[in-house]
Amino acid sequence: MNTQTCIITGGNAGIGKATAIHLAKNDFEVIILARDSQKSIDAKAEIEEQSGGKKIRLITVDLAEKSSILNACEIINSDYSSIDYLINNAGIMKRTLSTNTEGLELTFAVNFLAPFLLSRLLKEKLQSSNNGRITNVSSALYKKGKLPSSVPPDPKKFNGSEAYADSKLLVLLDGMFLSNAYSESNIQVNTMHPGVVGTEVFREYPKWVGSILNLLIMKPEKAAEAVAHISTSHSFDSTSGKYFNFRQTESIKNLDQLLQQYASIESSTRELLGI
Numbered sequence: 001m002n003t004q005t006c007i008i009t010g011g012n013a014g015i016g017k018a019t020a021i022h023l024a025k026n027d028f029e030v031i032i033l034a035r036d037s038q039k040s041i042d043a044k045a046e047i048e049e050q051s052g053g054k055k056i057r058l059i060t061v062d063l064a065e066k067s068s069i070l071n072a073c074e075i076i077n078s079d080y081s082s083i084d085y086l087i088n089n090a091g092i093m094k095r096t097l098s099t100n101t102e103g104l105e106l107t108f109a110v111n112f113l114a115p116f117l118l119s120r121l122l123k124e125k126l127q128s129s130n131n132g133r134i135t136n137v138s139s140a141l142y143k144k145g146k147l148p149s150s151v152p153p154d155p156k157k158f159n160g161s162e163a164y165a166d167s168k169l170l171v172l173l174d175g176m177f178l179s180n181a182y183s184e185s186n187i188q189v190n191t192m193h194p195g196v197v198g199t200e201v202f203r204e205y206p207k208w209v210g211s212i213l214n215l216l217i218m219k220p221e222k223a224a225e226a227v228a229h230i231s232t233s234h235s236f237d238s239t240s241g242k243y244f245n246f247r248q249t250e251s252i253k254n255l256d257q258l259l260q261q262y263a264s265i266e267s268s269t270r271e272l273l274g275i
């Protein structure tokens with residue numbers, strides 16, 4: 001049996017790390033895309049140990065920076081003949097305005113621009129897989145999101161929770177958009193909410209918020225099983241353009257209208273990124 005290759009962003013923490021362990025245990029060739037940090041080196045060692053000594057690959061990337069994403073994609077495109085699964089998992093929730101080296105707000109850059117770029121720059125390798133699949137990890141909070149009136153959104157209007165919800169709506173709509181755009185290429189694209197999970201995603205909130213939530217909510221391992229299932233199970237080989245709330249598909253209100261509005265955002269985003 002051929003080993004299937006899976007790329008997961010944010011594989012050094014939380015849901016991403018737990019998903020990488022789950023996939024490595026199940027004999028996938030796992031590539032984690034994570035920052036150049038000791039944390040990522042330690043996470044790679046932990047994933048290898050927890051999965052019973054399976055070798056995984058760490059490709060370092062700063063998902064806030066286009067140049068770093070281009071560099072990671074160049075490595076992937078030169079080292080692999082095909083990629084079976086891309087899981088766009090990494091995400092951030094900021095409380096205060098921060099920007100990348102190009103002046104772009106970080107929530108928009110990491111939660112939306114990074115998956116947008118990866119899904120396009122790795123298209124050929126996903127197509128070569130014969131059954132390539134992309135999973136965007138969004139959030140049920142997309143329901144509170146609004147589409148930006150300009151691309152990029154105006155950083156002066158930044159509000160942390162709104163920026164998070166808006167970015168999760170954008171990444172969800174990009175998944176729906178690509179599902180149509182990639183249908184001829186036999187690449188399936190789905191989006192999911194992983195559940196409310198005790199991870200570092202609340203790292204910018206006071207410690208007691210995280211501690212209370214951690215008592216009440218799901219462990220990363222449970223979310224990871226769902227992410228791995230939706231992303232790689234053969235039962236979804238021909239499922240595309242769906243949104244899963246944890247394990248169940250759910251319809252999106254006003255999807256046609258949102259997709260019509262998203263089409264011009266998609267083209268402005270390509271212009272912004274120069275692709």
Ligand SMILES: NC(=O)c1ccc[n+]([C@@H]2O[C@H](COP(=O)([O-])OP(=O)(O)OC[C@H]3O[C@@H](n4cnc5c(N)ncnc54)[C@H](OP(=O)(O)O)[C@@H]3O)[C@@H](O)[C@H]2O)c1
Pocket residue numbers: 009010011012013014015016033034035037039061062063064065089090091092110137138139140193194195196197198199200201202
């Ligand atoms: N936890 C929840 O309740 C929940 C609910 C709904 C949706 N989600 C979504 O699930 C996904 C995973 O979140 P999580 O809960 O596992 O949170 P987490 O523990 O904070 O993990 C986030 C991951 O993203 C990575 N990341 C952030 N900025 C990056 C950058 N510039 N470059 C490279 N990697 C970067 C982090 O790496 P570093 O540690 O190096 O920063 C980390 O690996 C996110 O998209 C999140 O929005 C989570």
